[in-house]
Amino acid sequence: MTTLxxxxxxxxxxxxxxxxxxxxxxxxxxLVRLLGAVEVCVISGGQIAQFHMQxxxxxxxxxxxxxxxxxxxxxxxxxxxxxxDGAWTQIYAEYLTDAEKTDALNAVEISARSLGYWESETxxxxxxDRGSQITFSALGQAAPVAVKTVWxxxxxxxxxxxxxxxxxLPDLEVRSGGSxxxxxxxxxxxxxxxxxxxATLIGVPLADxxxxxxxxxxxxxxxxxxxxxxxxxxxxGWEDTAAFLEILIPQLEAGAADAS
Ligand SMILES: [Mg+2]
Numbered sequence: 335m336t337t338l339x340x341x342x343x344x345x346x347x348x349x350x351x352x353x354x355x356x357x358x359x360x361x362x363x364x365l366v367r368l369l370g371a372v373e374v375c376v377i378s379g380g381q382i383a384q385f386h387m388q389x390x391x392x393x394x395x396x397x398x399x400x401x402x403x404x405x406x407x408x409x410x411x412x413x414x415x416x417x418x419d420g421a422w423t424q425i426y427a428e429y430l431t432d433a434e435k436t437d438a439l440n441a442v443e444i445s446a447r448s449l450g451y452w453e454s455e456t457x458x459x460x461x462x463d464r465g466s467q468i469t470f471s472a473l474g475q476a477a478p479v480a481v482k483t484v485w486x487x488x489x490x491x492x493x494x495x496x497x498x499x500x501x502x503l504p505d506l507e508v509r510s511g512g513s514x515x516x517x518x519x520x521x522x523x524x525x526x527x528x529x530x531x532x533a534t535l536i537g538v539p540l541a542d543x544x545x546x547x548x549x550x551x552x553x554x555x556x557x558x559x560x561x562x563x564x565x566x567x568x569x570x571g572w573e574d575t576a577a578f579l580e581i582l583i584p585q586l587e588a589g590a591a592d593a594s
Pocket of ligand 1: 348547548
């Protein structure tokens, strides 16, 4: 990128905040400052409730004008939220049909049971209907990180389950999600899909965007954005992102001052 970005997009978990945790106050302050300078997007495989808990609820002293520059894309951009007239408003949602959901729920349960991955000790529901995505979490949605880490350290179980479910659902796409989860969506839904939608929706070309994520490696859920050709910054946690923003924001602010 020869010029400064017009939009900065972020992954959520392990990029803006620790996994499933609220933003640190340092990051919250940086985001509010960033919103004063450019459009900002947050895109994640998670649902809007996770955006509220981790992100929105922790932004302090932020004006409606700044919030109007924040673009929220839960479930990889199959849903889109903007701050309109003082409230977070769903602009669109592309849900699976009831038939697709039923097929997906059945396929993943049958496959998990036959592979011996249907656990009896769980924390919250194993299957979740996220509207545009069906998610299987082997140990339940609310399982402690320490338990999740040891369930499938090599990724072998997730891959076996993913492959078995994909065979049953040729018209849908089955992907590895978090450490114990498998996600089912329409074909071609990933963060690249969301970023392309955003470019069209708000008229900012991909070439004028910058993306920050912790999983830009080839197996990571941020990798499709890199493949798309968007300029990317790889981080290993929110502290890296904060350090990067402390350098970027003054440049953006100086750029805005020059332009005015
Ligand atoms: Mg992440």
